[in-house]
Each structure stands twice: as C-alpha cells, then as structure tokens.
Amino acid sequence: xxxxxxxxxxxxxxxxxxxxxxxxxxxxxxxxxxxxxxxxxxxxxxxxxxxxxxxxxxxxxxxxxxxxxxxxxxxxxxxxxxxxxxxxxxxxxxxxxxxxxxxxxxxxxxxxxxxxxxxxxxxxxxxxxxxxxxxxxxxxxxxxxxxxxxxxxxxxxxxxxxxxxxxxxxxxxxxxxxxxxxxxxxxxxxxxxxxxxxxxxxxxxxxxxxxxxxxxxxxxxxxxxxxxxxxxxxxxxxxxxxxxxxxxxxxxxxxxxxxxxxxxxxxxxxxxxxxxxxxxxxxxxxxxxxxxxxxxxxxxxxxxxxxxxxxxxxxxxxxxxxxxxxxxxxxxxxxxxxxxxxxxxxxxxxxxxxxxxxxx
Ligand code: UD1
Numbered sequence: 001x002x003x004x005x006x007x008x009x010x011x012x013x014x015x016x017x018x019x020x021x022x023x024x025x026x027x028x029x030x031x032x033x034x035x036x037x038x039x040x041x042x043x044x045x046x047x048x049x050x051x052x053x054x055x056x057x058x059x060x061x062x063x064x065x066x067x068x069x070x071x072x073x074x075x076x077x078x079x080x081x082x083x084x085x086x087x088x089x090x091x092x093x094x095x096x097x098x099x100x101x102x103x104x105x106x107x108x109x110x111x112x113x114x115x116x117x118x119x120x121x122x123x124x125x126x127x128x129x130x131x132x133x134x135x136x137x138x139x140x141x142x143x144x145x146x147x148x149x150x151x152x153x154x155x156x157x158x159x160x161x162x163x164x165x166x167x168x169x170x171x172x173x174x175x176x177x178x179x180x181x182x183x184x185x186x187x188x189x190x191x192x193x194x195x196x197x198x199x200x201x202x203x204x205x206x207x208x209x210x211x212x213x214x215x216x217x218x219x220x221x222x223x224x225x226x227x228x229x230x231x232x233x234x235x236x237x238x239x240x241x242x243x244x245x246x247x248x249x250x251x252x253x254x255x256x257x258x259x260x261x262x263x264x265x266x267x268x269x270x271x272x273x274x275x276x277x278x279x280x281x282x283x284x285x286x287x288x289x290x291x292x293x294x295x296x297x298x299x300x301x302x303x304x305x306x307x308x309x310x311x312x313x314x315x316x317x318x319x320x321x322x323x324x325x326x327x328x329x330x331x332x333x334x335x336x337x338x339x340x341x342x343x344x345x346x347x348x349x350x351x352x353x354x355x356x357x358x359x360x
Contacts, residue, residue: 001031001085002358006078006106008035008062008098010043011278014259015093015116017051018172018347024054026351028358031085035074035098036061040234042256050259051177067097067128074101082109088358089114092140093169095133107139114354115161116169118143119150120277120298126206129277130298137161142357144350146170147340149301166349167342170278174285175344178263186261187268190229190254194268195329198226200251203233204275207293211243213313217293220311220318222248226270231257271325273318280308281341289328291321301340307332 003023007016023030034056038044048055060077062070074097082090082105090106092099093116103113115136122130137143137154140161145151146168154163187194200221207213221228228251232240240247247253257265263286266272272283275293283290284302292303295312302308307328311317 001087002029003089003091003354004031004033004082004085004087005091005093006033006035006098006102007093008037008060008074009094009096010038010047012093012096012098013044013047013051013053014173014278015169016091017047017053017169018176019091019093019116019169019350020053021051022347022351023354026355028351028355031058031087032056033058033060033078033081033102035078035101036063037070037074037096037098039063040256042258043234046258051173070097071101071104074098075105078102078105079109082106082111087111089142089354091116091354092136093117095120095129095136097128097132099136100132103136103139112141112357113139114142114144114350114357115140116144116350117146117150118163119145119147119152119154121150121153122294122296122298124294124296128205142353144346144353146342146346147301149340150298164349164353166353167344167346168281169346169350170281171285171339171341172344172347173259174263174282177259178282178285181260181264181267183260184264184268186257186264190252192227192229192265192268195270196226197269198224198228198271198273199265199269200228200230200273201233201279202275202293203236204294205235207275207313208233208236208239211245214239214243214245216313216315217318218245218248218251220313220315221251221273221322223319224250224322226250227252228273229254229265229269231255231262231265270329284308284332285339285341287332287335289325289332291318291325293318305335305338307335
C-alpha cells in the first residue's frame with residue numbers, strides 16, 4: 001500500500017474528501033481506514049455518499065466511549081492493520097481521538113505521519129482536540145498548515161517535521177461542493193425565509209456535558225428575535241434528555257444534516273451560532289457572521305476581521321452579540337479578496353507532496 005488515510009468522524013471525512021479524490025485520480029494506491037468513532041448514518045455514511053467517496057477498505061468499529069477507551073482501542077485495532085498493509089505514509093486529517101490514535105500508532109511503528117490541518121491552536125487545553133492536535137503535530141513527519149497563522153504556531157513550537165503552507169482542504173470542498181448547491185428544498189421543508197433565521201450547533205463536550213453551561217447558552221439565545229434552527233448532534237440530544245432540559249420556544253431542533261443541506265441553510269441564514277471549529281470557517285465562506293460559543297478559537301483570522309464573535313457560554317455576552325452581529329451581516333458580504341484559508345487548491349498541493357514521498 002502506498003498511502004493509508006485514517007478517519008472516523010464527520011469533520012474528518014469533509015477534510016479528506018478531495019485529497020482522496022485527487023489520490024485516486026492520479027492512480028495512487030490509497031486505503032481508507034474508518035475507525036468507527038462516528039457510526040450513525042447522519043454523522044458518517046451520508047458524507048461518504050455526498051462526496052462520492054469509496055466505501056472504507058477497513059472499518060475498525062470502535063464506536064463511542066471514554067477518551068482513553070476510544071484512543072486505546074483504535075490504536076490496538078489499527079496497529080495490526082497498518083502492519084499488514086505497511087503503507088509508505090499515513091495521512092491523518094484533523095484533531096479528533098481517531099486522529100490522535102492514528103498518528104500515535106503510525107509513528108510508533110515507524111510509518112511517517114502526514115497531518116492535514118496542522119498547527120491549528122486555540123491555546124485552550126480544556127479542549128480534547130487541542131491536546132490531540134498538539135500531540136499529533138509533534139509526531140508528524142509532514143505538517144500541512146491550512147493558514148499562515150497555523151504555520152507560525154508550528155514554527156514557534158519547533159516541531160521536528162517539515163511544514164508546508166498549503167491552504168485549507170475544507171475550503172477546497174466548499175468551492176467544489178458547497179458553492180455549487182442550487183437546491184433550496186431544505187428551506188421550504190423547514191418553512192424558512194431567506195435571511196430571517198439563525199442556525200445553531202452545539203456539540204463540544206465543554207458545553208454539552210454541563211447542565212449549567214447549556215442552560216446559560218439557551219438563556220442567552222432565548223432573547224433572539226430570530227427563529228433558530230438547531231441541527232442536533234446525538235451527543236447533545238442525549239444530554240438534553242438526561243438533563244430533562246427543554247428548549248426555548250424560538251429554537252427548533254432538527255436531526256443532524258448532511259453537507260449540502262447544512263451549507264444551504266448557512267448560505268441563506270442571518271447568522272450562525274456554534275461551538276464547532278469547521279463551521280466557523282464555513283460561515284465565513286458562506287458570507288454570514290458567526291457567534292462562537294467558546295472563549296477561544298483556532299480560527300482567529302475571522303475574529304480579527306470582525307465577523308466572528310467569541311462569547312463563551314455567558315448569557316449576557318450572547319444576548320449582546322445577537323444585537324451587534326447585525327452590522328457584520330452586511331459587512332461580510334463585501335469581503336472578497338481577504339481569504340486566509342487558501343485558494344481552493346490545498347488538496348492538490350497535499351497530494352503533490354504525498355506523491356513525492358511515495359516515489360522516494
Ligand atoms: C467528535 C470529536 C470532535 C468533532 C466531532 C464532530 C473527539 C474528542 N471529538 O466529537 O472534535 O468536532 O466529533 O461531530 O474526537 N454518538 C452517537 N452516534 C455516533 C457518534 C457519537 O450517538 O455516531 C454520541 C455518543 O453518545 C457518544 C457521543 O456522541 O458518546 C460523543 O461522540 P464522540 O465521537 O466521542 O465525540 P463527538 O462529540 O462526536
């Protein structure tokens with residue numbers, strides 16, 4: 001095997017989609033290993049189908065569990081597979097537990113790791129993903145930085161691998177799939193009018209696993225004059241049931257969405273309210289402002305541009321942000337030339353470098 005790619009979650013499939021396609025187009029031998037961290041149709045299979053990706057060659061079937069269980073179990077199951085297929089290089093997208101387990105396993109059996117979305121830092125060690133990406137970057141041989149800021153972060157940390165500023169593969173996917181969506185079916189299905197609703201997602205452990213935090217967020221959002229559509233991650237759904245916490249009347253829960261439906265909702269919304277990393281960028285590309293339910297973000301570029309507002313889970317800050325975000329709804333539509341996330345060719349550049357490694 002020339003290349004193995006290890007993924008297991010929704011954002012990892014999005015980040016890898018065009019890299020996989022580009023490898024296949026060039027006839028490179030690539031094996032997709034799915035850890036099974038995400039196993040529901042709406043969090044995994046729907047994305048493989050939407051991006052026309054082949055079914056994974058290997059499914060490790062690890063499922064949910066504590067961080068130690070997930071990371072350890074993936075490592076144990078993956079080690080055998082990687083020893084069997086013995087790839088020249090293992091590609092790791094993102095910062096999930098699947099990514100950490102993939103990187104550690106490969107590095108420890110001496111297979112070079114190439115990390116997609118390297119150097120992203122929130123400087124918040126309460127986030128599991130921050131721990132994961134720091135560790136991944138320090139065992140990687142090849143580090144694909146999506147932005148200049150990420151490259152600088154890596155240089156400051158003196159990582160041992162080679163850093164390449166390539167752009168953001170999520171932006172490639174946005175241009176190839178997200179931009180081209182014409183159907184607005186989801187808007188009529190949900191009876192939403194252009195520019196008259198907000199989209200909400202909350203799934204981070206720091207927000208979801210704490211009743212007071214969730215309650216604070218909803219208390220802040222209930223002041224919004226807009227209707228808020230809330231595609232709900234299963235983790236959040238389960239926690240609301242466990243806490244017996246009801247939603248304010250202006251928040252409308254729906255099932256998790258695939259890529260095209262989510263991007264359609266974003267493109268026609270007034271704003272996004274989220275604790276996701278990837279969606280902060282997708283809102284920027286879709287030209288809608290974002291209120292981020294975190295104290296820190298790795299995508300600081302959008303904050304500096306004044307179109308992404310960090311409010312944590314403080315209900316007062318959330319309510320204030322709902323008022324001042326209005327200005328940036330118009331301003332963001334005029335930002336054309338300033339995109340720190342590359343030119344839509346990150347995946348090609350990544351595969352150029354992978355191809356060179358495989359040939360060596
Ligand atoms: C994971 C990633 C996070 C990423 C997110 C995208 C880590 C530490 N976190 O978070 O970085 O932004 O994916 O969604 O890797 N569950 C289901 N069905 C599934 C998967 C999960 O019901 O298919 C529920 C289970 O109750 C599970 C919980 O969600 O315990 C958490 O799942 P997990 O994969 O641990 O983390 P995510 O919250 O999805």
